[in-house]
Amino acid sequence: MRLPVRAQFAIAQALVLVTAFALFTMMAAHEQRRWVVRRDVEMLERMARLAELEVAAEARRGPLDAPAAALAAGRALRARVTLIDSAGWVVGDTDVPRPRLAAVENHRERPEVRAALAGRPQWAVRRSRTVGIDLLYVAVPARIPGVAVVRVAERLTAIARLDASLLALSLAAAAISLLVGFTLIYWVTGRQVARIRALGTVASRIGKGEAVRARELPADELGRLGRELNQMAAELRERLGAIERERDEREQILAHMRDGVALIDEAGRILRANRSLAEMFEVPLPPESGTPFQEFARAPELEELVHAARSRGRSVEADLRLWSPRPRPVRATATPLAAGEGAVLLVLHDLSEAEELIRMRQDFVANVSHELRTPLTSIRGYAETLLGGALDDTERRADFVRTIHQQADRLHALVEDLLSLAQLERPGARPRVESIDLRELVQRQAAAFRHRAERAGLVLEIAPGGPVTLEADRALLEQAVANLIDNAVKYTERGRVRVSLGSDEARVWCEVEDTGPGIPPEDLPRVFERFYRVDKARSREKGGTGLGLSIVKHAVALHGGQVLVRSRPGQGSTFRFEIPRG
Ligand SMILES: Nc1ncnc2c1ncn2[C@@H]1O[C@H](COP(=O)(O)OP(=O)(O)O)[C@@H](O)[C@H]1O
Ligand SMILES: [Mg+2]
Known part of the structure; x- marks a missing residue:
């Protein structure tokens, strides 16, 4: 793993500081040395001139004892004094005893000596071969017989001490700077690293779909990054939402x-x-x-x-x-x-439904054909009989013609009912609504059946009450009521037929109750089917078409209502329709 950001910053900062201090220490040492040396040079030069005066005075007193003069001058000045002749040979030296003078090598080529021999004062710093320490030499030309150069030397201990204290100071300053810098960098980077880590955590939680927000303050680069992260998350959520909605819609379509x-x-x-x-x-x-x-x-x-x-x-x-x-x-x-x-x-x-529809249509056509064939066969038969000679049969011909008439009536009724049914089943059929009083409508229909009922010995009554108004198609309700009363009168042998009606806020209802034979429970659900009859022979005999209740059902259904039947064999039947208001 790479070094953590904090360590990288700390190391970079330490390197910068150490380099800066090293450079500074080097430059300061150099400047110090220059400064100290220049001051010492001036002093040594003055000392050299003093020594020259001293030695010159000695020389004026008599023949010069150069080693003694060097020793005396050196003692007086508390420095090392060297006397050199014009050939570069050392003739006296404070630090060299007389016997060893001859062994000292020629100084002609030493830079300060060469310059002084040429008439210029000069200085030099050198590690003395004689005493083995750094020495500052200053040489001045001398006008003394036997001595051409006076040279004074001093140890450069001050510089060494200065260097040491400067180094110590630098080191201390560097250490303090490092400590302070390191603490500062550690603290600052620590804060930023923590912020970066927090942003990373937020990013990975956004990736997992969690609803989290990154900090946007302080508004520096990291704050901006946080804001951009939040924007990204919002956009992401929006897009995900759109995708999910789209997917849900597709699922819904597929599912339904x-x-x-x-x-x-x-x-x-x-x-x-x-x-x-x-x-x-x-x-x-x-x-x-x-x-x-x-x-x-x-x-x-x-x-x-x-x-x-x-x-x-x-x-x-x-x-x-x-x-x-x-x-x-x-x-x-x-x-x-x-x-x-x-x-x-x-x-x-x-295709089950479609197939069922086709089958029903086929059944219907077969049924209709069958229903038509019976009266037609009968009519043809009687007509043939009449033409075949029965016309002359004065006793029976009226009967025959009556039967033909009866069968023609049946055909007529059948065609009428089929037409009604076709109208009702026409796709898009709508009731033609008007404001009607159902009681009045029932009374009119009942009046048309009263004669028949009385002839059959039945009581046909309408339960008392006020007007029952509603918005409905008059012709359709007439058909429905007429068919129900017709059935009740037709199938009831004795007793009564009672029509009652009423309404509440939600609907209007009408009930036709009789004391007839009733309908067996197994036939009840089917009586509304086209051509379904409980007792075929009886229905035919009474001139029924088997379509009446289908017409009732459709007429009521077009008003959004429903037809209900309650019946028990031997106890009569009650047919009821209900039509919702509005
Ligand atoms: N009030 C009733 N009492 C007994 N049976 C009834 C009554 N109304 C209808 N039915 C039975 O329901 C069958 C179907 O009635 P409907 O559709 O009106 O045909 P139909 O032309 O035979 O009257 C009838 O054939 C009859 O068997
Ligand atoms: Mg009927």
Whole structure:
């Protein structure tokens, strides 16, 4: 792992500080040395001139004893004094005893000596070969017989001491700077590193979908980064939300489709399927992704269809019958998906209802034909009989003609009812609403049946009460009421037929109650079907068409209402319809 940010900063700062202090110490030492040396040079030069005066005075007193003079001058000045002749030979030296003078090497080539020999005072710093320490030498030219140069030397101990104290000071300052700098850097970087870490944590939590916010203050670069992170998170949430909504909508569409839908991959596995598909195969839940279609459906025709769609690269459709779990006609459409890498979308449309509709229509046509044939056969038969000679049969011909008339009436009634029913079942049929009083309407209809009822020995009554008004189609309600009263009068042998009606806030109702034979419970649910009769022979004999209750049901249904029946064999029947207000 790389060094942590904090350590990197600390190391960089330490390097900078150490370099700065080293440079400063070097420069300061150099400057100090220059300064000290220049001051010492001046002093030594003055001392050298003094020594020269001294030695010159000695020389004027008599022949010069150079070693003694050097010793005396050195003692007086508390310095090392060297006397050198014009050839560069040392003739006297404070630190060199007389016997060893001859062994001292020639000083002609020493820089300060060479300059003094040339007439210029000069200084030099050198490690003395004679005494082994750093010495400052200053040489001045002398006009003394036997001595051409007076040189004074002094140890540079001051410089060494100065260097040492400067170094100590520098080191101390460096140490303090390092400590303070390090603490500061450690604290500052610590804070920033903590902020960076916090931003990192926020970023990874945003990645996990948590609703967290990064700190945006203080508003420096890290604050800005925090703000950008928050913006990014908001945008991310928005986009995710949009994607989720879109997905939910798709799911909803798929879930609520009545057609069974399955997406099948190249290997024949179901990728997606909806609830309707599960319902078609009578399993509680749609198959899980990855279920082999073969195992789920067990319908080789469907597999072939999927295969055909894939190999032809276009939509293929077929009407087939699924046998398992129970026979069911379906229209199957298999469509290869362009972007699906061999995936095929299979849609199964249930044709049971359509088939049922076709069957019902066929039944209806058969029924109608049958109903028409009976009176027609009868009419033709009697007409033929009349033409075949019965016209002369004065006793029976009236009977025959009456029967023909009766059958023609039946035909007429049948055609009327069929027409009514066709009107009611016409797609888009709407009641023509007007404001009507149902009581008045019932009274009128009852009046039309009163004569028949009385002839049959029945009491036809209407329960007392005030007007019952509603918005409805008069003709349709007349049909409904007439059919109910007709049935009650027709099928009741003795007793009474009672019509009652009423209303509350929500609806209007009308009930026709009789004391007739009643309807067996097993027939009750079917009496509203077209051509359904409980007792065929009896209905025919009474001139029924078997369509009356169908008409009632449709007429009431067009008003948004419903027809109910209560009946028990031998105890009469009650038919009731209810129509909601508004
Ligand atoms: N009030 C009633 N009492 C007994 N049976 C009834 C009554 N109303 C209807 N039905 C039975 O319901 C059948 C269907 O009635 P409807 O559709 O009016 O046909 P229909 O032309 O036979 O009257 C009738 O054939 C009859 O068997
Ligand atoms: Mg009827």
